[in-house]
Amino acid sequence: MARKQILLKRRQQGVVTLRTMLLVLTGGLLVTLLIAVFITSFGYFRNYVSDQLAGHARDGATAIGLSLSNAIDGRDPVASASLIDAVFDSGRYLSVSYLNHQGEQVAGRAMTLNKVAVPAWFRTFADLPLPIAEAEVVRGWSRLGTVQVISHPGRAYEDLWRITIGLTASTAVIGGIGLFAVFLLLRRTLRPLHALEDQARALGQRDFRKRVSIKSTREINQVTDAMNQMAGDLGQLFEGQAKLIQHLRRVNNEDSVTGLASRGAFDQRLKVEVESEEKAAPGVLILIQLADFSGYNQAYGRSEADRLLLRVATVIAEFVRQHAGSFAGRRTGAEFAIFLPGVMPADAGVWCRQLVNDLDGVYSDLASPMDTAVHAGLARTLEGRGARDLMAAADEALRTAQSSNGTGCHLADPEKDGHHNLETWRVIISEAIRRQTLSLWLQPMVHEGRLMPVYHQVFSRIDSVEGALKAGTFVPMAERFGLISDIDRLLVQRVLDRLKDLPDQPLAVSLGNASVANEAFRTDLLEQLGQAGSLARNLWIGISEQTIHHHRTAVGLLVRALGRLGVPVLVDRFGVGGVPFSYLRNLRFQGLRIDNSFIHDIDTHEDNRFYIESVVAIAHSRGVKVFATGVETAAEYSVLCKLGVDGAMGYHLGRPFAADNQQTGD
Structure with a gap:
C-alpha cells in the first residue's frame, strides 16, 4: 500500500501544473509578440540605414561628377586624382573610382572593410548592402567617363548596432516585467488551487479537518466554498459514526x-x-x-x-x-x-x-x-x-x-514451590536481553481472497532452561521492570534482519506501552527503520489502543514519523482501550486489529457482530484495514469474512511457528 502511494505521488509530481501551463502559454505568447516586434523594428532600422547609405553614395557620386565636369578638367588625370584623394580622405567612402569610356580607371581610391566598431558576427548577421552609385562626367557636349562611389558602411553598422542594443534591452525589460507580472497574477489568482489540492489529498486520506480560506476569483471561490462544505459534511458524518460506535461500545461493554x-x-x-x-x-x-x-x-x-x-x-x-x-x-x-x-x-x-x-x-x-x-x-x-x-x-x-x-x-490455592518470584523474573529477562536469547515465532494473518498471508505477526519467546517462555508470560513482567524497551529494540532488529533475507514476506510487531512512551526508544526505532530503507515498508508496527489512551502525545509523534518513512501502523487490541473512536481522524493509521474478546464466539454474539460490522464500515470509509485475531473456529472465521474484514489470524487459520525452522508451536 505504501509503495502504491509513493508511485502515485511520483506520477502526480510528473504532471505539469495548471499554473505552469498557463505561465508557459501566456509567457510564450508574450515572448513571441516581443520577438516579432523586435524583428520588425530591426528590419525597419536596417532598411533605413541601408537607404541612408545608398543616398550618401549617390550624393557623393553626383558631387564628384559635377566637380570633374565643371570645376576641374576631367581630362586631366592628375587633377582628377587630387579631387578624388581629397574626397576619399574624409573616410566616409569605401571606394571612389573615375572610369573612362573604355572602363579603364583614370583615378581612384579604395579601402578594405576592417576597422568597424561592431562584433564580426553582427556585421555578418546585418549584412548591409553596398550599392554602387554612378555619375556621368561631361565637358560641354562630350562624355568623358563615369564616377563610381561606394559609401563606407562603418558608421551605418555602428548606428544599427546601437539601435539593436537598445531594442534588445527594451525587449528584455518589457518581457521580464511582463512575465513577472503574469507570474504574480497567476500565482495570486491560482493560489487557492494549491490549497484545494492539499485539501483534496487530505479528503482522499479521509482527513476532513483541512479548510481553505484563500480568496481568488468568483469561480474559484465557489469551488473553494463547495470543497469546504463537503469536507465539513464528511467530517460531521464521520464524527457521528464515531460517536455511534463509541456509544455501542459503552452500552455493550x-x-x-x-x-x-x-x-x-x-x-x-x-x-x-x-x-x-x-x-x-x-x-x-x-x-x-x-x-x-x-x-x-x-x-x-x-x-x-x-x-x-x-x-x-x-x-x-x-x-x-x-x-x-x-x-x-x-x-x-x-x-x-x-x-x-x-x-x-x-x-x-x-x-x-x-x-x-x-x-x-x-x-x-x-x-x-x-x-x-x-x-x-x-x-x-x-x-x-x-x-x-x-x-x-x-x-x-x-x-x-x-x-x-x-x-x-x-x-485460594496457595502457590507451590517452583514458581518464579519477581527477582527471578528480573534475572531471566535481563539475561535473555544480554545474551540475546530471544527467538521469533510467526503466525499468519490470512485473507479469504488471497493465497499469500497479508503479513505474519511476530511473537517473541525467551529460550530458557525451562523451555521457550511465551510473550504472554514474560511481557507483563518486562513492562513492570522497565525492560520492555530493550526487548522491543532487539525484536525490531531481528525482524529487520529477517526482512533482508525475505523482503517479500511482510511482518508485524507490537510495541509495548513503555516502549512507545520512551523517547530514546522512539529515536532508536526511527533510526533502525530509516537505515532499513524500503524494507521498512514491509513491517507493520502495532500500537495498542490502551497506549494511545495513556500516551497520546508520544503516539502522535511516532505515528507521524513512521508515516514519513512509509511504515504502516495499526491499532492493536482495538476495542478494549476505552478511547474515543475519533482518534482515527487525527492520526493516520493503516489498520485496526480487533481484540480477541470481540472475536471469541462471535457467531453467537449478535452485539459483537453488529459492533465489528460498524467498525469495518467506518474504517473502510477512511481507507483503514480491519484485521481480526483469536479466530479458533470455522464458524467465527465465516462470520468475519461476511463482515468484510481484511484479514484474520488465529489457531484455526494457522498456529505460530518458529521463524528459523518453521516448527509449529502451541
Missing part, C-alpha cells in the same frame, strides 16, 4: 456508573484469556468487594453511592494501568474484578494488599463515621480450570477474606 468493563464484557474477555487455546497464559483473578455497601447506599443515597463507586473505579483503573495487559470490570453492586495476566500469585498478593488498603482509605473517607472494610479474594489460573471455575475459586477466597475482621485479602 462498559458499566454506566464506573466506566469499567461491564460484567458481560469482563466475563467474555476473561474467558478468552483463560480458555482460549491461543491466549491461555498464567494469571491471577482478583475479586474485590466493599463491605456494607448497601448500608452506605441507604445512609447517603444513590447519588453518593455512585460517587463512591466512581472513586473506587478510578483507583482500580490506575492500578490496571500500572500492570500491562491487565483489565478490570464491575460485577454487581460494590463488587469489582481484576485479571492480571502473566503474574504469580505471591506477587499479585502483595499488589492486592496495597490496592485494598488504598480502596479502604477512599471508602473510609467518604463513609465516615461508618465502619468500613474492603475484602479481596485471589485465584490463579490452573491447567483445566476454566473461567467459571476460576471465578468460583476467587469468590470462595473472597468469602474467606470477609470472614476475617477488617480489610484484607485471601489467596
